[in-house]
Amino acid sequence: MTDFNVVRQYNFPTIIRFGAGAIKELPGHLLANGFKKPLLVTDPMVAQLDFFNAIKKDLAASSISVEVFADIHKNPVKSDVIKGRNAFNATSRDCIIGIGGGAAMDVARAVVLSIHHHRDLFDYDDLIGGDQYVTEDVPYFITVPTTSGTGSEVGRSAIISEDDTHRKRILFHPKLLAKIIFADPLLTMDLPPFVTAATGMDALTHNMEAFLAKGFHPMADGIALEGITLINESIADAVNKPDLASRSKMMIASLMGAVAFQKGLGVVHSLAHPLSAFLDTHHGLANAVNLPYGMQFNIAGFEDKFKRIASAMNLSKQTGEAVVDHLFELNKQVSLPVTLRSIGVKQEHIETLSDLAFADFCHPSNPKPVTRIDFKTLYTTAL
Numbered sequence: 065m066t067d068f069n070v071v072r073q074y075n076f077p078t079i080i081r082f083g084a085g086a087i088k089e090l091p092g093h094l095l096a097n098g099f100k101k102p103l104l105v106t107d108p109m110v111a112q113l114d115f116f117n118a119i120k121k122d123l124a125a126s127s128i129s130v131e132v133f134a135d136i137h138k139n140p141v142k143s144d145v146i147k148g149r150n151a152f153n154a155t156s157r158d159c160i161i162g163i164g165g166g167a168a169m170d171v172a173r174a175v176v177l178s179i180h181h182h183r184d185l186f187d188y189d190d191l192i193g194g195d196q197y198v199t200e201d202v203p204y205f206i207t208v209p210t211t212s213g214t215g216s217e218v219g220r221s222a223i224i225s226e227d228d229t230h231r232k233r234i235l236f237h238p239k240l241l242a243k244i245i246f247a248d249p250l251l252t253m254d255l256p257p258f259v260t261a262a263t264g265m266d267a268l269t270h271n272m273e274a275f276l277a278k279g280f281h282p283m284a285d286g287i288a289l290e291g292i293t294l295i296n297e298s299i300a301d302a303v304n305k306p307d308l309a310s311r312s313k314m315m316i317a318s319l320m321g322a323v324a325f326q327k328g329l330g331v332v333h334s335l336a337h338p339l340s341a342f343l344d345t346h347h348g349l350a351n352a353v354n355l356p357y358g359m360q361f362n363i364a365g366f367e368d369k370f371k372r373i374a375s376a377m378n379l380s381k382q383t384g385e386a387v388v389d390h391l392f393e394l395n396k397q398v399s400l401p402v403t404l405r406s407i408g409v410k411q412e413h414i415e416t417l418s419d420l421a422f423a424d425f426c427h428p429s430n431p432k433p434v435t436r437i438d439f440k441t442l443y444t445t446a447l
């Protein structure tokens with residue numbers, strides 16, 4: 065039962081410029097706000113792509129001095145952030161633009177934090193109360209998503225791993241929210257099918273887990289349901305025959321997923337995180353494979369919510385089981401695997417994975433409690 069005697073806080077994000085060609089506004093926006101020396105933080109792949117070179121050219125054509133930092137790992141680590149901070153300082157930059165997928169935007173956000181906050185980076189870990197040390201100003205920060213997945217562009221947190229253990233740490237502070245987002249679906253037109261599928265299933269997981277998460281947050285719930293509808297009707301096209309409509313729907317729905325998941329995530333993200341930490345599995349792929357199994361676990365007791373998800377997916381049978389069947393089908397339509405074994409998980413990994421999943425920070429907001437034994441059962445079923 066919802067307790068209406070409680071005062072709640074809802075944070076909704078920032079200026080979002082969304083649509084084909086939005087990136088063209090970047091040089092004018094920088095100049096209008098007095099910035100002429102951005103550090104562009106991206107990943108080594110994106111740094112080579114045509115659209116990235118076009119962005120650099122457009123900035124240079126407006127007499128903006130461009131410095132690029134792209135020396136980051138696929139699952140970013142602390143030393144990436146330190147190198148980025150050094151690049152910012154060595155070339156006297158005046159603002160930071162994160163351009164890329166979640167990895168690049170997370171590193172950019174962590175670099176933003178590190179410029180005027182000089183403690184060890186993980187002293188700022190939100191899970192150990194590190195946000196209390198975020199007392200200084202941060203540089204002006206812009207995000208430009210080029211995948212449609214994490215929604216990190218509207219996030220206030222960065223997920224950075226320890227270099228040696230690969231344990232994921234969370235840096236969080238409202239100051240780390242970008243001042244403006246240029247969300248241009250044209251930048252995703254050539255996103256390869258696998259990345260489109262995996263990042264898109266991550267976005268679907270965000271919307272579904274946010275909708276199911278504990279707590280009273282009808283704004284997040286409404287956004288999440290619409291996000292589910294948009295992804296459900298566009299992910300297969302975005303993967304198999306991309307056009308502007310499918311790319312645009314995926315981009316806005318992934319952003320919506322991240323707006324919604326301020327409410328919380330759940331069991332699927334806790335199943336997925338250890339796979340990235342332990343086996344370096346892509347975050348979206350890890351979620352995609354675990355999503356149907358995690359949702360099956362959540363049905364009992366939450367049939368009404370699953371009915372609403374089924375309705376958002378326009379399924380003929382409006383039950384949790386129909387939703388789960390549809391998720392398996394969706395993974396197949398976008399050519400993603402449906403078992404953990406097919407992404408390299410072995411029976412002997414399950415004990416360690418279960419320990420890590422149980423220690424993960426996402427499942428406390430799952431609609432029902434998840435025990436270590438539940439994690440083990442879920443991994444075993446999904447194997």
Ligand SMILES: NC(=O)c1ccc[n+]([C@@H]2O[C@H](COP(=O)([O-])OP(=O)(O)OC[C@H]3O[C@@H](n4cnc5c(N)ncnc54)[C@H](O)[C@@H]3O)[C@@H](O)[C@H]2O)c1
Nearest residue numbers: 109110165166167210211213214216219221223251255347
């Ligand atoms: N901050 C948050 O709220 C949050 C939430 C979930 C995940 N994450 C983090 O985000 C990361 C995953 O992000 P992701 O799923 O976007 O993947 P990613 O950033 O790793 O990108 C996936 C791949 O796509 C390539 N790529 C990116 N844009 C492209 C384009 N337009 N065309 C062609 N190739 C392109 C990249 O080079 C990379 O190889 C993980 O590190 C995860 O921990 C952060």
Ligand SMILES: [Fe+2]
Nearest residue numbers: 214266270347
């Ligand atoms: Fe995610």
